[in-house]
Amino acid sequence: MAPQPDQSPAPAVNGTTAEEHPPIGPPSGLSVIRTQYSSEQSLRQMLKNIGYDEAREDTLRLKGVQLIDTVRQSLQLPVRTFDTAAIYYHKFRMRFPSHEYAYEDVALASLFVACKAEDTIKKSKEILCAAHNLRQPHDHKTPDDKVFEPQTRVIIGLERYILETIGFDFRVQYPQKLLIKMVRKMFPREDASQQEEGKQFLRVAYDMAIDIYKTFAPIKQTSFTLVLAILELTSLLLDTDAEKMRAFKEAASWHSEKAAVFETLLDLLDLYTQFPKSTKIGLRFELKKLMDVKIEINNLMTREKYQRYQGWCDRCAPDPHDTRSLTPSSITSPATNPSLSGTTSVKRKATSTEGTMRFVFDADEARKEKALVDRYFIDEYEEHEIEVEEPIKEPEPRHNSRNTHPPHRGMQGDHGWPGYHRSSRHGLHNDRHRSRRGHGY
Structure with a gap:
């Protein structure tokens, strides 16, 4: 006779058996x-x-x-x-x-x-x-x-x-590694005559890859966009042969967009024309050369109908007058520069939510979780109209106070007159018709 299968329940896991499922609740x-x-x-x-x-x-x-x-x-x-x-x-x-x-x-x-x-x-x-x-x-x-x-x-x-x-x-993103690969593609090692030109090109482009982090471009664009903008600007400043840049003209083939490349180019040129002493490249070229390149790029963007910033919405743009602080402080002020005293203080912004903050990297999983949580935190109401008949009360009959009710206290002898406030300020109580001094009849 074959042995009977074990019908005992599965061992408990975390306090619950296999047949039992833990209650589903909202994640904290x-x-x-x-x-x-x-x-x-x-x-x-x-x-x-x-x-x-x-x-x-x-x-x-x-x-x-x-x-x-x-x-x-x-x-x-x-x-x-x-x-x-x-x-x-x-x-x-x-x-x-x-x-x-x-x-x-x-x-x-x-x-x-x-x-x-x-x-x-x-x-x-x-x-x-x-x-x-x-x-x-x-x-x-x-x-x-x-x-x-x-x-x-x-x-x-x-x-x-x-x-x-x-x-x-x-x-x-790390554009330096990709930049070296693209420069090698522009100046092959097999051609010995181009090695010196390639080294000079790489020196300028590599320093430009450091300067680009002094702008907000790295948090706006991808690595391919950054590298394409660096190659384009370096070739314009060094007057490199246009044939070498032909392979990088089509931004779509390098996982980028032409409008994003133009925006990054102008970000770099704004940095070099406004703050040349704070960069590695700004002082290597004359200001006139930088301005000529900037004008050329602006004209090209105008012909091709590109905006200065990609995806800019004029209706959503903030007021430029509100982007500055109303009470700017001095940089050397001890109250605004705690580094002078060796201390610092960062105020934590108050939030209206409670609980632990969790950071999610999968957007689909976050949407599923939000749908699950909404079942417990969103209050749903249903409106119902109910007709109810209310009985109308009969109006109570008015009674004549002269016939039915006794005269109000303090109204004896003055039927129909309103009550009079008696005051003992002037002595007598029954002095309603007495004349005051200086005000006689």
Whole structure:
């Protein structure tokens, strides 16, 4: 006789058997979906919300990225760590007003987080020590110095805000690697006569790939768009043969759009014409050359009917007069630059939601979860009309107070007159018809 199968229930898993399913309930917390790129219009709206002062903030943006680059070179970190730190720095500054923190602290904290993200581990004291030695070379210190203890706590505190700002989305584009491949395609190694020209072209293009992180282009465009714009601008500045750029003229074949390439080109040219001393390329070429290239690109965009910014909506555009702070503060003010005292403070924005914030990267899963949660939190009402007959009350008959009711107290002898307020102020009580002094009949 064959053995009977075991009919015993399955072992319990987490307190429930296999036949029983745990109750389905709403997941706790608030789900947030982070996007890797933003448009120029959305960036301006974010800057408007924090009271962006254009003249002041541009200077702080350039100084912060320059500090990240110099410290990165001092610590001999790869360029991809610089790319990641610069993007973290831009995203943090678009969320918090600059008067709530010191830009130096945020720049070093962004580099600290980028070292962890790119697996180029550096301690916070090492980063602070390198920045101190660059700023004060006559006062050389070591990372073990106790003077860096307060600043270390500041950097670690800012790390949390940076992670929350980027939404734990560590995706960052690295255009330098793609740039080298495209330059090799333009100047093949087999042709020895073009090697020197290719090296000169790469020197300018590679430095331009560093300067582009001093703009908001890396958080607006993809790696292919950045590289195509760098190649186009470098060829225009160096007067490179147009035949070498023919393979990169069609932006669609390189996963990009021509309008996005033009926008990135003008972002770079605005940087070189307005802040040439804060860049690596701005001082290598004359201002007239840069302006001629800018005019040429603007004319080309006008002929091909491209806008300055891709996907710009005039009806949704913010008022340009509101993008500046109403009360701009001085950069050297101790109240607005906590780095002078070695401290910083970032105010956490109050939110109306409660619970743990969770960051979701799959949009479809987030929509399914939202549909599931709405079943428990959305109140649905149904309207019903019910006809109800109400009996009409008969009006009560009026009674004559002269016949039915006794006279009101205080109205004796004055039937039909309203009640009179008696007062003992003038002595007698029954003095209604008595004349006052000076007011006789």
